[in-house]
Amino acid sequence: xxxxxxxxxxxxxxxxxxxxxxxxxxxxxxxxxxxxxxxxxxxxxxxxxxxxxxxxxxxxxxxxxxxxxxxxxxxxxxxxxxxxxxxxxxxxxxxxxxxxxxxxxxxxxxxxxxxxxxxxxxxxxxxxxxxxxxxxxxxxxxxxxxxxxxxxxxxxxxxxxxxxxxxxxxxxxxxxxxxxxxxxxxxxxxxxxxxxxxxxxxxxxxxxxxxxxxxxxxxxxxxxxxxxxxxxxxxxxxxxxxxxxxxxxxxxxxxxxxxxxxxxxxxxxxxxxxxxxxxxxxxxxxxxxxxxxxxxxxxxxxxxxxxxxxxxxxxxxxxxxxxxxxxxxxxxxxxxxxxxxxxxxxxxxxxxxxxxxxxxxxxxxxxxxxxxxxxxxxxxxxxxxxxxxxxxxxxxxxxxxxxxxxxxxxxxxxxxxxxxxxxxxxxxxxxxxxxxxxxxxxxxxxxxxxxxxxxx
Numbered sequence: 001x002x003x004x005x006x007x008x009x010x011x012x013x014x015x016x017x018x019x020x021x022x023x024x025x026x027x028x029x030x031x032x033x034x035x036x037x038x039x040x041x042x043x044x045x046x047x048x049x050x051x052x053x054x055x056x057x058x059x060x061x062x063x064x065x066x067x068x069x070x071x072x073x074x075x076x077x078x079x080x081x082x083x084x085x086x087x088x089x090x091x092x093x094x095x096x097x098x099x100x101x102x103x104x105x106x107x108x109x110x111x112x113x114x115x116x117x118x119x120x121x122x123x124x125x126x127x128x129x130x131x132x133x134x135x136x137x138x139x140x141x142x143x144x145x146x147x148x149x150x151x152x153x154x155x156x157x158x159x160x161x162x163x164x165x166x167x168x169x170x171x172x173x174x175x176x177x178x179x180x181x182x183x184x185x186x187x188x189x190x191x192x193x194x195x196x197x198x199x200x201x202x203x204x205x206x207x208x209x210x211x212x213x214x215x216x217x218x219x220x221x222x223x224x225x226x227x228x229x230x231x232x233x234x235x236x237x238x239x240x241x242x243x244x245x246x247x248x249x250x251x252x253x254x255x256x257x258x259x260x261x262x263x264x265x266x267x268x269x270x271x272x273x274x275x276x277x278x279x280x281x282x283x284x285x286x287x288x289x290x291x292x293x294x295x296x297x298x299x300x301x302x303x304x305x306x307x308x309x310x311x312x313x314x315x316x317x318x319x320x321x322x323x324x325x326x327x328x329x330x331x332x333x334x335x336x337x338x339x340x341x342x343x344x345x346x347x348x349x350x351x352x353x354x355x356x357x358x359x360x361x362x363x364x365x366x367x368x369x370x371x372x373x374x375x376x377x378x379x380x381x382x383x384x385x386x387x388x389x390x391x392x393x394x395x396x397x398x399x400x401x402x403x404x405x406x407x408x409x410x411x412x413x414x415x416x417x418x419x420x421x422x423x424x425x426x427x428x429x430x431x432x433x434x435x436x437x438x439x440x441x442x443x444x445x446x447x448x449x450x451x452x453x454x455x456x
Contacts, residue, residue, distance in 0.1 A: 001038055001046050014049060015056040015118060022057065026066050026077055033079035037067060056117040104412035105449050110389065110439050114359065115303050119348050120339065127338045135338070139330040143170025143310070144337040150344040151310055158350075159271070161285045161294070167318045172307045172331035174267075174297050175204060180328070181293065181311075182208045184321055185230055185263065192228035196421035196430065198239050201232060214423055221245035224256040230263045231256075235283060236271040240421045240435045242384025242391055250283055257291040263317075268296045272353050273360055273389055289314050298340065300389075301353060308332050308340060360389060360439060366446050367438045374453035389439040392418060395432045404432060412452050 004021040006014055025031040037058075038046070044054045058075055061067045067075050127135070142148065148165040155161040171177045178201070182191075187209045193202050195214035205212040215222045215231060221243050222233050231253070235245035245253075257264050266283045284294040289312070297309035313321060343349050364385060371380055371393065378396075385391035395404060401417035408415050418433040419426035441449070 002043060003046065006047060006049065013118060015053045015060070018047070018049070018053060018057040019060045022061060023066055026061075031077045033077055035077045036073075037075040037077065039074060052118050052122065056121060059121075060117065105414065105445055105452065106440060107413060107415045107434075107436050107438065109437065110300070110304075114356065116348065116352050120343065123339045123342050123348075124335070126342070127335060131338060135334050137334070139334055139337075141326060141328055141330050142166075142168065143330050143332065144334060144341065147337045147341040147344075148310075150341045154344055154349065155312075159268075159282055159285070161282055161312075163284075163289070163294075163312050164315075167289070167313050167315060168310055169313060169318075169321070170308065170310045170330060170332055170337065172309070173299070174269075174295060174309045175200075176331055177295060177309055177311050178204045179208055180321075180325060181265065182210050184317065184325060189229035190227070191230045191232060192222075192226050193232045194222060194234070194238060195423055196240060196418060197423075199421065199423070202423060205232075217241070217243070219243065220249040222249075222253065224249070224252040226256065228262070229260075230265065232265040232267065234267040234269060236268050236280070237274070239269075240390065240392070240416075240418060244280065244384075247280060250280070250286060254283060254287050254291065257287075263291055263293060265293045265295060268294060270300045270389055271296075272301055273357055274386065284312060290316075293317070301349075301356065306336065306340075308336060363438050363441055363446070364391070367436065367441070367449065370446075370450045370453045373450075383433075390435055390437040393434045393436055395434065397432055399432075401426070401431055404434070408434070413449070 002022065002025075004018065006017050006021070022031070022037075031037075037043075040051055040054045040058065044051045047054070058067065062069055062075070066078055068078050069075055145165065147170060148168040151168055151170075152163045152165045155163050169177070169180075171180065182205065190211045190213055191205045192213050192215040193205070194217060196217075202212050213228055215226055215228070215233070217223065217238075221235060221238065222231065222245070233245075233253075235250060235253075237244060253264060256262065264283055264287075268282060282292075282294060284292040286292075291314065293314065294312040295309065296311075298306050299309070302308075368382060368385065371377060371382065374380075380396070381394040383392040383394060397404060399407070401419045405415055405417050416435050418430050418435055421435070422430065
């Protein structure tokens with residue numbers, strides 16, 4: 001029988017501690033390949049923990065391929081190639097020093113969110129028991145009324161937005177919603193996207209056959225002198241510059257939209273993670289919901305694989321949607337929608353956001369502290385570190401961006417330059433700046449990063 005001394009630790013649920021213990025035994029060979037694991041009932045009795053704790057730990061191990069499930073038999077350890085087994089079969093060839101260091105610490109991608117497995121699985125069981133065959137019924141094409149109401153309440157409480165649930169449209173990811181908007185607004189329109197910006201958005205518009213142009217930015221965000229019909233922006237926290245568009249510029253952009261009968265797509269993708277002050281009012285709330293299409297997603301706050309996003313359409317556009325595109329079915333299963341609605345309504349989403357905000361703030365502070373303590377700290381200038389899950393570091397050097405990121409890779413850090421996010425020419429003011437995305441760092445990563453920066 002497996003026996004571990006499980007201890008509750010701040011920010012680490014009990015199931016994760018159990019998951020780590022079992023995973024460590026599998027990787028070290030204490031638990032052999034094909035060995036049968038104790039039943040969930042037996043293990044929870046032995047460890048004196050809840051069945052949900054064991055069930056969630058097993059599910060995590062299962063999803064990551066450490067164990068397998070055989071119906072009506074139980075759980076078994078998967079056959080993995082462990083370091084000692086590999087070296088016993090064939091001594092690995094010497095890896096060049098550069099390859100050993102390359103991409104040791106990844107500062108380019110988002111990491112796994114600390115997903116609230118125990119609460120989520122409990123709510124899923126409730127939904128199954130309460131609704132049963134109702135989950136198999138056809139869905140409203142805008143999404144479940146329960147979830148749309150929960151989202152409207154959340155937006156009112158945390159973003160100061162007065163939103164009619166009837167104007168909310170739920171979809172499986174923002175990519176799907178972008179494509180719906182192109183069909184709704186028209187492929188004959190010109191769409192402006194931020195320069196620099198998230199390159200995938202430009203690709204989606206281009207793939208849909210819409211004309212896409214760059215929206216020039218200064219230190220306050222997008223300049224309102226635009227030759228376009230639709231502007232796609234993220235004013236609460238721009239990626240990758242981190243700029244938060246101030247109130248006067250927001251007002252100028254709204255005038256641009258209103259005077260020309262244009263639309264603004266407001267992408268509010270990580271507004272929940274602001275550390276220094278409350279975020280500015282959304283463009284949607286300032287506009288009164290006439291020219292602004294508000295979009296957000298649960299991918300950043302819960303998990304990318306949840307694939308639940310939503311947009312708030314102006315009433316006139318929602319009417320057009322029902323006429324032109326009302327034949328589309330909702331792309332998010334009702335099971336996930338009912339679960340998320342209860343997760344929001346019962347306050348779990350708010351608690352989760354608060355926990356994650358504290359966690360990300362601690363991560364950011366550790367990275368900032370490591371940068372401040374490195375031997376070349378006087379050559380680094382940190383920018384836009386108080387909002388979102390990334391910030392910029394300007395490096396006082398004469399080498400090119402390519403040489404700078406290559407030097408970082410040589411020293412074990414994978415990072416992107418700000419210049420990589422430009423579609424056209426990179427202005428001199430944007431050069432020699434690094435985009436630091438810290439959200440995916442583990443404790444082990446942080447320790448490695450601190451060691452690397454100390455030695456560099």
